[in-house]
Amino acid sequence: MKRAGLPRLVDVAEAAGVSLASASRAISGGSGISPDVAAHVRRVAQQLGYEPNMHARGLAGGLVPTIGLVVHEIGDPYFADIASGVIRSASLEGRSVQIAQAERTPENELAQVQALLRQRIGAIIIAGSGYADTTREATMAETLAEFTLGGGRAAVIGRHHLPVDSVLPDNHGAGVTMGRHLAELGHRRVGVVAGPLDLNTVADRVAGLRAGLSDAGATLTVVSHPFTREGGIAGARDLLDQDVTAIVGLNDAMAIGILGELRNNRIRVPEDMSVVGFDDIAVAADVAPALTTARIPMFEMGRHAVALILRPPIDEPRTIATTHELIVRASSGPPPAS
Amino acid sequence: MKRAGLPRLVDVAEAAGVSLASASRAISGGSGISPDVAAHVRRVAQQLGYEPNMHARGLAGGLVPTIGLVVHEIGDPYFADIASGVIRSASLEGRSVQIAQAERTPENELAQVQALLRQRIGAIIIAGSGYADTTREATMAETLAEFTLGGGRAAVIGRHHLPVDSVLPDNHGAGVTMGRHLAELGHRRVGVVAGPLDLNTVADRVAGLRAGLSDAGATLTVVSHPFTREGGIAGARDLLDQDVTAIVGLNDAMAIGILGELRNNRIRVPEDMSVVGFDDIAVAADVAPALTTARIPMFEMGRHAVALILRPPIDEPRTIATTHELIVRASSGPPPAS
DNA sequence: AGCGCTTACGAAAGCGCTTCCGCTACGATG
DNA sequence: CATCGTAGCGGAAGCGCTTTCGTAAGCGCT
Numbered sequence: 001m002k003r004a005g006l007p008r009l010v011d012v013a014e015a016a017g018v019s020l021a022s023a024s025r026a027i028s029g030g031s032g033i034s035p036d037v038a039a040h041v042r043r044v045a046q047q048l049g050y051e052p053n054m055h056a057r058g059l060a061g062g063l064v065p066t067i068g069l070v071v072h073e074i075g076d077p078y079f080a081d082i083a084s085g086v087i088r089s090a091s092l093e094g095r096s097v098q099i100a101q102a103e104r105t106p107e108n109e110l111a112q113v114q115a116l117l118r119q120r121i122g123a124i125i126i127a128g129s130g131y132a133d134t135t136r137e138a139t140m141a142e143t144l145a146e147f148t149l150g151g152g153r154a155a156v157i158g159r160h161h162l163p164v165d166s167v168l169p170d171n172h173g174a175g176v177t178m179g180r181h182l183a184e185l186g187h188r189r190v191g192v193v194a195g196p197l198d199l200n201t202v203a204d205r206v207a208g209l210r211a212g213l214s215d216a217g218a219t220l221t222v223v224s225h226p227f228t229r230e231g232g233i234a235g236a237r238d239l240l241d242q243d244v245t246a247i248v249g250l251n252d253a254m255a256i257g258i259l260g261e262l263r264n265n266r267i268r269v270p271e272d273m274s275v276v277g278f279d280d281i282a283v284a285a286d287v288a289p290a291l292t293t294a295r296i297p298m299f300e301m302g303r304h305a306v307a308l309i310l311r312p313p314i315d316e317p318r319t320i321a322t323t324h325e326l327i328v329r330a331s332s333g334p335p336p337a338s
Numbered sequence: 339m340k341r342a343g344l345p346r347l348v349d350v351a352e353a354a355g356v357s358l359a360s361a362s363r364a365i366s367g368g369s370g371i372s373p374d375v376a377a378h379v380r381r382v383a384q385q386l387g388y389e390p391n392m393h394a395r396g397l398a399g400g401l402v403p404t405i406g407l408v409v410h411e412i413g414d415p416y417f418a419d420i421a422s423g424v425i426r427s428a429s430l431e432g433r434s435v436q437i438a439q440a441e442r443t444p445e446n447e448l449a450q451v452q453a454l455l456r457q458r459i460g461a462i463i464i465a466g467s468g469y470a471d472t473t474r475e476a477t478m479a480e481t482l483a484e485f486t487l488g489g490g491r492a493a494v495i496g497r498h499h500l501p502v503d504s505v506l507p508d509n510h511g512a513g514v515t516m517g518r519h520l521a522e523l524g525h526r527r528v529g530v531v532a533g534p535l536d537l538n539t540v541a542d543r544v545a546g547l548r549a550g551l552s553d554a555g556a557t558l559t560v561v562s563h564p565f566t567r568e569g570g571i572a573g574a575r576d577l578l579d580q581d582v583t584a585i586v587g588l589n590d591a592m593a594i595g596i597l598g599e600l601r602n603n604r605i606r607v608p609e610d611m612s613v614v615g616f617d618d619i620a621v622a623a624d625v626a627p628a629l630t631t632a633r634i635p636m637f638e639m640g641r642h643a644v645a646l647i648l649r650p651p652i653d654e655p656r657t658i659a660t661t662h663e664l665i666v667r668a669s670s671g672p673p674p675a676s
Numbered sequence: 677a678g679c680g681c682t683t684a685c686g687a688a689a690g691c692g693c694t695t696c697c698g699c700t701a702c703g704a705t706g
Numbered sequence: 707c708a709t710c711g712t713a714g715c716g717g718a719a720g721c722g723c724t725t726t727c728g729t730a731a732g733c734g735c736t
Contacts (some may be wrong), residue, residue, distance in 0.1 A: 006456075019716040024694060034714060054457050055402070057394030059721045066436070075422035075620075075637070077415065084413035096453065098404070098436045099441050101425050115434070118344075119392055193681030229620070256624045282413075282567070286594045288626020292698060298412070355684045364726060372684060394722030397691045622715060682733075689726085696719080704711075 004063055007048045013015055016044040027052065028062065038247065063122035063151055067097045070112050072104045072128045077281040078251065078270075078298055082127050082157060085302025093122075093310060102128065103228070106136045113143060123153040123309045127302075129201035130159030137161060152308045154321050159200055165308040165318045167301045174294035174324035175208020181326055182246050183216035183294070186334045187274065190220050191234025191244035193254050195227035205250055205278060225254075232257025240265065245335035246274035252281045255291055259331065263288075270333030280327055290329035297322050342556035345386045345437055354382040354572060365390065369535065401460035401489055405435045405647065408450050410442045414583040415619040416589065416636055420465050420495060423640020433461075441464065442565070443636055444474045451481060453583050461491040461647040465640075467539035468497030475499060486650045491647040495639050497538055503656045505639045509539055512632035512662035513546020517616055519664055520584050522555035523633070524672045528558050531573025531592050533565035540565075543588055563592075569596025578603065583673035584612035590619045592611035597669070601626075608671035627639060 013023035018041060025033040026041035058064045067090050071079040084098060090097045100116060109126070116124055124147070130137060135258075144154050144164050154164040158171075180188055190213055195202045202224075210220050223238040225231030232254030239247055247262075249255025255277030262269055268273050269289055277284060280295035294313035304320045311318075351361035356379060363371040364379035365388075386433050396402045405428050407498030409417040421437060428435045438454060440447035447464070454462055462485070469477060482502050492502040496509075520528055527552055533540045540562075548558050561576040570592030579587055585600075587593030593615030600607055600667045607613050607627055615622060618633035649656075 003565070010692080020693085021695080021717075022715060026717090028694075032714065037714080051456060052694050053397070055393040055396030056721090057694075059391070059397050059723085060692075060694040061721060062694055064393070073422065074412070074425060075415075075418050077413075077418070077669070080413050080418040083437070084411065087437060089411060091439065096436055096438065098434055099421070099425060100434065101422070101429065118389060119434070151427070224687085229624075256621070260624060283594070283621040283625065286567075286598060286625045287621070288624070288628075290626075348722080358723085359687075359725080360685055363685090366724080368724085370684065374682080391722050395724075397693085398722075398724040399691060509680090677736105679736080680734095682731105684731080685729090687728085689724105691724085692721105694719105694721085697717090699716085700714090702713085703711095706708095 003028055007050045009050070009052070012041065012045045012048055015048060016041045021179045028057075045116070049058065051276075058120045062120075063118055065067075065095050065123075066119075066121050067095050067306065068098045068100065068116035068121045068124040069097055070102055070109060070116070070124070070126045070128075072102050074099060074101060076253070077283070078253075078279055079127060081281070082297035082302040082305075084192045085299040086125060086306055087302075089303045089306035092323060093306070095306075106131050106133060110136065110143070111138055113140065114330050117143070117147055117152070121152075123155075125155050125157065125305045125309065126159070127157040127305075128159070129199040130156075130161060132198040132200065138176075146290045148313065149293075151263075153313060154306045155305045157305050161200075163236050163317055164315075165313075165320075167304045167308065167320045167322065169296045169322050170324045171204035171296075171303060172208040172211075174278060175205040175210075175295065176212035177208075177324060177326050178248065179209040179212020179218075179279070180215070181212075181215055181247070181332065182274065182276070183218050185246075185274065185332060187246040188216070188218045188335075189242075189244045190218055190246045190248060191239035191242055192222050192248040192250060193221060193232055193258060194222050194224045194250045195231065195241065195254070196222050201225075201248060227254065229253045229257035229260075238263035240267075241305060246276070246332070249275065252277035252279045252291060252293055255293065256283070256287050258288055259289075259291070271332050274332040274335070276332050280325075284327075285329065289331045292329045293327050293331035295325040296325050345388045347388070347390070350379065350383045350386055350388050353386060354491075356381045358571055366395075390407060396458045396573070402458055403433050404436065404459050404462070405433050405644065406451075406454035406457075406459045406462040408438045408440055408447060408462070408464045410440050410447075410464075411477070412437060412439060413483065414591065415621070416591075416617055417465060419619070419636035420640040420643075423637040424463060424644055425640075427641045428501065428646035431644070433644075444469050444471060446476055448474065448481070451478070454491070455481070455485055458491075461493075463495065463643045463647065464497070464500075465495040465634035465643075466497070467537040468494070468499060470536040470538065470541065485532060486651065491651060493643045493646045497645050499538075501655055503651075503658075505642045505658045505660065507634045507639060508662045509542035509634075510546040510549075512616060512634065513543040513548075514550035514666050515555050515662065516586065516616070516632050517547040517550020517556075518553070519550075519666070519670065520586070520612065521551055521556050523612065523670060525584040526554070526556045527580075527582045527585060528556055528584045528671070529580055530558060530560050530586040530588060531570055531577065532560050532588045533569065533592070533599055534560050537565075546586050547586060565589060566600075567591045567595035571599045574599035579603075582611075584614070584670070584674075587613065587615045590615035590617045590622045590629060590631055593631065593669075594621070594625050597625060597627075597629070607669050608631045612670040612671050612673070618663075622665075623667065623673075630667045630670035631665050633663040635667050
C-alpha cells in the first residue's frame with residue numbers, strides 16, 4: 001500500500017524554505033529557533049496538512065505523544081468514568097490513549113507501566129489506589145522518577161507518595177462526611193465493609209469514617225473483602241452477626257452487594273439497617289433503595305490528570321485535590337427504634 | 339536517558355550467528371527462512387529478553403501490533419465490558435490496546451478510525467452499532483478494505499455490512515425472545531423506547547420484538563430517543579399516554595431510566611407496568627425492581643473480536659454469532675387485570 | 677553432467693524524525 | 707576597533723527495523 005500523499009517534515013521544510021533541522025525544532029517546540037521562523041514553519045505545516053509520524057519520532061529518540069492509562073479494571077464503573085474523562089480530554093488535545101489493565105494486582109500494575117515505558121510513551125497516568133506495600137511502591141516511584149527525568153510526564157489519580165503530579169480524591173474528607181451523616185442520623189454502632197486494607201484509598205476512607213463517627217462516640221467495626229459487589233455480599237454476611245445499625249460499603253459496588261444481601265435476608269433498608277457507599281457511580285441512583293453515597297468526581301479527575309500531564313513540569317509535583325459531595329438518597333435513615 | 343541495556347535485533351542476530359535480515363524474518367514471521375533457523379533465532383531472542391521496538395517497526399513500513407479499539411463511549415457499561423474483554427485478551431497475547439471514543443457520532447467514528455490507521459496500527463476493532471446511513475458506511479467499508487489489503491486486520495462488533503470479520507450479537511433473536519416473553523405473560527399492547535432508528539442494533543432488536551410479539555397478535559408502539567438513561571426517561575414519558583402494559587428499553591440503560599420515571603409517577607413495576615431491557619449490564623440485577631433483560635455477552639464479544647484479528651485472514655470475512663439469554667427477574671409480570 | 681528453477685540467506689538501502697555539531701553573523705564587551 | 711560570547715540555523719549521523727535485491731546452494735529434469 002502506497003501512502004503516497006502524506007507530507008513529511010522535509011516537505012514542510014522545503015516549502016518553508018528552511019532546513020529539516022529547523023523545521024523539526026519549529027514543529028516539536030525545540031529551542032534554538034527564532035519565534036518568527038517557528039511561526040512561519042508551523043503555518044506552512046498547517047497548510048500542507050502535515051502530521052508528524054509517531055514512529056519516526058519514537059525511533060529518533062523523542063517521546064511519543066500518546067498517553068498511557070493504567071487502570072485496575074476498565075469494566076469497573078469507577079475506572080470507566082475516569083477513563084472516559086481521560087480519553088475525552090486527550091482527544092481534544094489530539095492525543096491518543098493506550099489503556100492497560102492492572103487487574104488489581106501490584107505486580108501487574110508495575111509490569112504494565114514498564115511495558116508502556118518501553119514503548120517510549122510520553123505520558124502516563126496511573127489510576128487507582130496505591131498500595132501500602134512500600135517496597136513495591138518504591139520500585140514504582142523509582143521507575144517513574146527515571147521516566148520523568150527522561151522527559152516523560154506522569155500523573156497519578158488517587159494515590160500519594162509517588163513523586164509525580166497527582167489528582168487526589170478527598171477520601172478522608174468523604175469518610176468524615178459520611179461518618180457524620182450516620183452519626184447525625186443516630187447510629188452508634190456502624191460496620192464498614194472495606195476493600196483490601198493495604199490500599200491507600202481504603203485506609204483513608206476508613207480513617208475518615210472513624211473520625212467522623214468518633215466525634216459522636218460511635219463505634220466502627222471493620223471487615224475486609226475484595227473491592228467488588230461480591231466482596232460487599234461477603235462483608236454483609238460478616239456484619240449481620242455484629243449488631244450494627246448501619247453498614248458502609250467502601251465503594252458503591254460493595255454497597256450494592258450489601259443491599260442485595262440484605263434483601264435476600266429480608267432486612268429492610270433503611271428501616272432496619274442503613275446502607276451507604278462511596279463514589280456515586282451512575283447506577284447508585286437506580287438501585288433499590290437509591291443509594292446514599294459520597295460522590296467522588298471520577299470523570300473530572302480523569303480530565304484533571306490529562307491537564308496536569310499537558311502542563312510543563314515544575315520542580316515540585318503538583319497536586320489537584322478534588323471535592324466530595326454527600327448525596328443523600330433513600331438508603332440511609334435513623335436506626336431502628338429498639 | 340540511556341536505555342543502554344535493551345537488546346536490539348542486531349544483538350539477537352549476532353548471538354544467533356545469522357544476519358540481521360534473517361533475524362527479522364525469524365521474529366516477525368516472514369517467509370523465506372528455514373524453520374530450523376527461525377526456531378533457533380527465536381530461542382536466542384527469548385534468552386536475551388529481546389523486545390521488538392514498535393517504532394522502528396512502524397517506521398520501516400511494517401504494521402505495529404497494537405490493537406485499536408473504537409467504542410462510542412467507554413463510560414457506558416456496554417462498551418466498558420467489551421473493552422475489558424478486548425484488553426484482557428490482548429494483554430494475554432502481549433498486544434497493547436489503544437482506545438478511541440466515537441462519542442456516538444458517525445463522523446467522529448470515521449475520524450477516529452482514520453487517526454488510528456495513520457499510526458500504522460496493525461489491527462482495529464470497531465465496537466458499536468453501524469449506521470443505516472449508507473454513504474458513511476460505504477466510506478468506512480472502503481477505508482477498512484484498503485486497510486486490510488495493506489495487511490491490516492480489522493474486526494467489528496455488532497455491525498454487519500462491513501467487509502471484515504465480525505462478532506454479531508443476536509439482536510434479532512434477543513428481540514424475538516423478549517417479545518415472546520412479554521406475549522406469554524399476556525401483554526398485548528407493548529411500547530418500546532428505541533435508540534436512534536438509523537442504528538442497525540436498534541432496527542434488529544425492534545424487528546425481533548415485533549416478530550415475537552406479532553405471533554401473539556400484540557401491537558408494538560415505537561418511540562425513539564438517545565440510547566441513554568435520559569433517553570429512557572423521555573421515552574417513558576411519551577409512552578405513558580399510550581395505554582401500554584409493558585415498556586421495553588432497547589438497552590438496560592434506557593430501561594433503568596424508564597424504571598426511574600415510572601417510580602416518579604408512582605406507577606408500580608411490574609404490577610401496573612412491566613419493564614424489560616437488553617444487554618444485562620452488571621447493575622441490571624441490582625436496580626429496583628431487578629430488571630428482566632436479554633443478556634448479550636459483551637465481555638466474550640470483546641474476546642472473540644481479538645481472537646478474530648489474531649487469526650490470519652481468509653478470503654471471506656468470518657462471522658462469530660453469539661447467543662443471547664433471557665434473564666427473567668422482577669420487573670416483568672402479567673399485565674394488570676383491568 | 678549441465679540446465680534452469682526454487683529456496684535460504686546476507687548486504688544494504690531506506691522509513692521520517694531528532695539532535696549533535698559546526699558554522700555564521702550579530703551585539704556586547706574591554 | 708578588535709575580541710569574545712551567543713543565538714539561529716544547516717549538515718549529517720543515526721534511532722532499530724523491514725524489505726528489496728543479489729548470490730549461493732540445493733533440487734529435479736533432460
